[in-house]
Amino acid sequence: MKTSFQIGKILGIPIKLHITFLFILPVFALVFATNPAPFGFQDQATPTMNYLLSLITTILLFLCVLLHELGHSYVAQRYGVEIKDITLMLIGGVSSMEEIPRNPSQELKMAFAGPLVSLVIGLTIFLVNFLVASVIIPYAATPIYMMFSILGSINIVLGLFNLLPAFPMDGGRVLRAWFAGRMNYIQATHYAASVGKVFAFLMGIVGLFSNAWLILIAFFVYIGASEEDRSTTVTVTLEKYSVSDVMSKEVTSVSPYMTIEDMLDFMFEHKHMGYPVMESNYLKGIVTLSDVHKVPPLERAVLQVRDIMTTRVVSLTEDANAADAFKLMMSNNIGRVLVVDSNGSVVGILSRTDLMRAMMLANEHL
Incomplete structure (x- = not known):
């Protein structure tokens, strides 16, 4: 099941909605509908109209969050950073960037861009509300006025909160x-x-x-x-190391026809949690202890490795950077990747343990 789906593109960036966004949308609307002024629409109109106004306010609020993230993304694109997507979810918006620039000036501008957008939106809303209310006096008492006042307030709070000097807020990156x-x-x-x-x-x-x-x-x-x-x-x-510097060159593989019961004994003997599955020197997949855990004990003597192995194998070349390997493992939530040469032949295997060992040795040289 996909946890997010794309609803469009802005600046060439895919915009996605996470499933948690669909859950929080009615909750936010209910909060606005059941709270009195100045933070809600209770007693402003009929219950149906209150909830409708609250739902519109919630949608506009998340649109403002999207603009906040687009502020980051626009500046990042100007510096050549690839933005994979922007996802709206329970906690707000998240921009998935290729990598944050190490240039202090560039990172500062990228980090500050989001809060700046929120502050500009908030102050602009308050200014427009003030000017309109000064011309049309009754407007100041209407639900529409309340809606924009709420949006203006939240955007200013969002901008200031994100400037707090602490990760994961933008202020932490500015600092x-x-x-x-x-x-x-x-x-x-x-x-x-x-x-x-x-x-x-x-x-x-x-x-x-x-x-x-x-x-x-x-x-x-x-x-x-x-x-x-x-x-x-x-x-x-x-980043100081290549994959070939830290990988294990001795690759222990298993046959796709090995039973799961034999596979468990093999794992206990060789002390590894995952193995490539090879047949006649051809890579067929990879099998891990988590795959074995999914098989009921009574079926382990019958089922074979080929029945549970993962055929979508994540791999990289031996000249790749070790830092990229770490990011690949984290993004795919896996504990190891296979290392292949230019011909696609398996020449090694790299695990998180290998990377942590390289980290410890590097720290000893500091």
């Missing part, structure tokens, strides 16, 4: 760009992530005495900062 102009990229990320963690800790303390939601946001910020610090350190360090 890293500032640090990166004065030190190497790993150190800059570490310092920016540390500021974010301190900010999260303080937010959590305030949340204990005021609002439980702040504790949840603080947890979200702390995890985001830690993940950005870890992934950046891994990626930048692995």
Whole structure:
């Protein structure tokens, strides 16, 4: 089942809706419909009209979130960064970028572009509302006025919140760009992530005495900062190596006709969690322990490896960068990839363990 589907393209970028967006849409609409002014439409009109206005407000709000992400993406494209897609989901919008530029000036502009769009939208809405209400006085008391006031307020809050100096908000990337102009990229990320963690800790303390939601946001910020610090350190360090430097050249394969029961014994003997499936030197697929787990114990003596193996094999060449291999594993949520030569023959296998071992050895040389 696909978790997202494309609804169109803007600036050549596929725009997708995640399934969680379809769930949150009526929830947001219900919140707006059941809250009084100035944050909702309760008692503004009939219940049906209230919900309709709330639904329109929610759709316009997510359109503003889309414009926020397009702000990032437009600047990124100007610097040659490929944008794979923009997905609207439960937490807002997410731009899937090929890679964030390491140039501090470029990253700063990319990071700041999104909040700037939100702030401009919010301030423009308030200005238009003010000018129209000054000419048509009754307009200030209408649900339409309320709708645009809500949109203006949320956009300003969205813009300011994203400028907080903590990952995964845009402000964390702005802060890293500032640090990166004065030190190497790993150190800059570490310092920016540390500021974010301190900010999260303080937010959590305030949340204990005021609002439980702040504790949840603080947890979200702390995890985001830690993940950005870890992934950046891994990626930048692995960029020094090619796949051939860290892969295992001894490839242990299995036959597609081996039973699952024998496969489990083979795994126990060789201590690996995944193996390429070969027949007459031809690659047929790959089988992992997770594939075996899906087979009921009573069927393991009958079913063969060919019945459960994955035929869509993710592979790369031995001259590929180790950092690209790490990203490939993360994006496909797999623990290993096969390494092939120019003829398509398997020459090695690369696992997350191999990459982490290379990381540890590289850190010993620092």
